[in-house]
Amino acid sequence: MGGITLPQSEVLRVIGVHKRYGPVTAVDGIDLTIEPGGIFGLLGPNGAGKTTTLEMIEGLRRPDKGQIRYGEWDLLHSPKVARERFGVQLQTSAFFELLKVDETIDLFSSFYRRTLPREQLVERFELQEKRSAYVQNLSGGQRQRLAVAVALVNDPEVVFLDEPTAGLDPQARRNVWDAVRKLREEGRTVVLTTHYMDEAQTLCDHLAVMDHGRILDEGSPQELIQRHRPGALIELDPSVPLTDDVEIPAVDRVERDATATSLVTQRLDEALAGLAAWAHGHGVPLTGLRTRTATLEDVFLQLTGRSLRD
Numbered sequence: 001m002g003g004i005t006l007p008q009s010e011v012l013r014v015i016g017v018h019k020r021y022g023p024v025t026a027v028d029g030i031d032l033t034i035e036p037g038g039i040f041g042l043l044g045p046n047g048a049g050k051t052t053t054l055e056m057i058e059g060l061r062r063p064d065k066g067q068i069r070y071g072e073w074d075l076l077h078s079p080k081v082a083r084e085r086f087g088v089q090l091q092t093s094a095f096f097e098l099l100k101v102d103e104t105i106d107l108f109s110s111f112y113r114r115t116l117p118r119e120q121l122v123e124r125f126e127l128q129e130k131r132s133a134y135v136q137n138l139s140g141g142q143r144q145r146l147a148v149a150v151a152l153v154n155d156p157e158v159v160f161l162d163e164p165t166a167g168l169d170p171q172a173r174r175n176v177w178d179a180v181r182k183l184r185e186e187g188r189t190v191v192l193t194t195h196y197m198d199e200a201q202t203l204c205d206h207l208a209v210m211d212h213g214r215i216l217d218e219g220s221p222q223e224l225i226q227r228h229r230p231g232a233l234i235e236l237d238p239s240v241p242l243t244d245d246v247e248i249p250a251v252d253r254v255e256r257d258a259t260a261t262s263l264v265t266q267r268l269d270e271a272l273a274g275l276a277a278w279a280h281g282h283g284v285p286l287t288g289l290r291t292r293t294a295t296l297e298d299v300f301l302q303l304t305g306r307s308l309r310d
Helices: 050-058 079-085 101-109 118-124 140-151 170-185 197-203 221-228 268-282 296-304
Strands: 012-021 024-034 039-043 065-070 086-089 158-162 189-194 206-211 214-219 232-236 251-256 261-265 290-293
Touching (some): 039 050, 039 197, 050 158, 050 189, 065 079, 079 086, 086 140, 101 118, 101 140, 118 140, 140 158, 140 170, 197 296, 214 221, 214 296, 221 296, 261 268
Parallel strands (some): 039 189, 039 206, 086 158
Antiparallel strands (some): 012 065, 206 214
16 A cells, blocks of 8 residues: 555553453553554463453453553543544454445445545455455455455554454465565554464564463563573473483473473583483483474463463
8 A cells, every 4th residue: 555654653552451340350450562663462362361452452441440542642531543543353353244345345434534445455455356245255364354454444553453363274374464564564553462373473573471461571572582481492202201300411401291301401502412422321212302492382381381272
């Protein structure tokens, strides 16, 4: 979309926000600062409070306590600012199944004073061949591309995407990723939620890891990995008899789960040599040996003590 000029000065701030549903605390006093012009991710399992947080920022739910500010505006007292400047793709898009793609875009455009031309949106999200198709006949990936297109009808400064690739096949996910990257290239601020590790690590400039309604830590993907899981891992089949009293040079600690025994090290070559020497001396085959650097999933496990739940 050519000719887009978007401001780069407005910072989105979430300050001490709480939200409860009866006895359940969905969001427990979180603080976030979202800088303009990048992709900000809320990463966490289902039920972490990500969607509730987005809905409060978007103005769809009112927090029980706290502030939400966009530049000079208090969005709790100026909800019109959010409607005019934000674009929203909900986790479940409730389209009219018997409207066509063109008609759907036109319908949502009618809600705003400032809009982007339908032709730009159809071309941008590669919906040309489906513009006369009924929504009920679209594939999952096509529906998601339509959902993001609809989120852009008002030419927003900030675009919110709630689990934008949930349930999509790998090719459809990659297509949505490309669309998200283009939003950043245009200068828009993108705020997305996800529980997919590869999605967060690939797309996001900055991440906040969330669980049980709280922010556990935040930073760039690489900053989070370096802070919580620096170095490398040597993984072995869990059947390899590495007991806790085995000492191997350069191994900081040994971690175990049902799928692997992992040796954490800052000096991979030295640790591999020490492991090989121990295995040779004890006649132990190193079955399933593999090495890798840490990932965001390792970070999440480090922070929460469990892997992500679907």
